[in-house]
Amino acid sequence: MTLDEADRAILRALQQDATLSSAALGQAVGLSQPVAWRRVQRLEAAGVLAGQRLEFDLNALGFGVTVFLGVKLAAKGRLALGDFERAITAIPEVQTVEHVLGLYDYRLRVVARDIADFERVLRRRIMTLPGVGNVEANVLLSEERRPGPI
């Protein structure tokens, strides 16, 4: 799908606030309410608008640490990729799982109450999975999402 200037303005506004009504959205980008509504419908139908991301104050919810884990599977583990993927995606503290190509096989985003809690998740739930080899952990300090090429 190719975007015009109005589509881009709509995407930028909804990235900021997905709860805008089509009237408020229209006003923000200089379109009438019905036109803004039709544009949003079209972007949803094309799969460009793919749901909402909720942004929480993690500390207020008791999640003091977010850790990114790079996981390399041991040679034997490669035969059981499916088992590993099913098990890792089922762990509630594991928020995202990406299969990657490079130094690691998988990249995981893990939330925990604190470092001790993270260690528990790592040792009891992740390191015990079949096929897990080398693991590298990096503790998230800050994060910002950018609007991207629109």
Add this chain to the structure above:
Amino acid sequence: MLDDTDRRLLRQLQKNPSATLSALAGRAQVSPQLAARRFEKLRQSGVLKGRHARIDWRALGFEIAVSLRFTLDKTDPRSFDSFMEKARAVPEVVEIQTFLGRVDIRLSVIARDLADYHRIYRERILTLPHIADIEALMQVATLKTDERLPL
């Protein structure tokens, strides 16, 4: 602090962020009035900071997603700030994260295809300041993306 009702409502919201208030209230087994009050309070107190539209970049023709992990030269105390400032100016950078660990900064970069990625990498990434080392992880598949919290 959150009570059970807040947690139930947030769990339902995480399962389906675009559900109507009355649908969320129904699934959390509370009245719509109570649900509205609780969500308002969560917003006001800053627990629920925002709701953002997710863009599927593939639907816009961006087929490549690469995670670039940087180690910076920390002899200059401004290296983090000036690196991040320049990284923000690259449109294809969709995420900037800083870390405590072997990696200092990670950028998520998207591109239309490998040739496009090659161009961005050479012209916009390698020219960023204070880079000591770069590692690339190319995304093959995303198996879990919802970022749901275990509430």
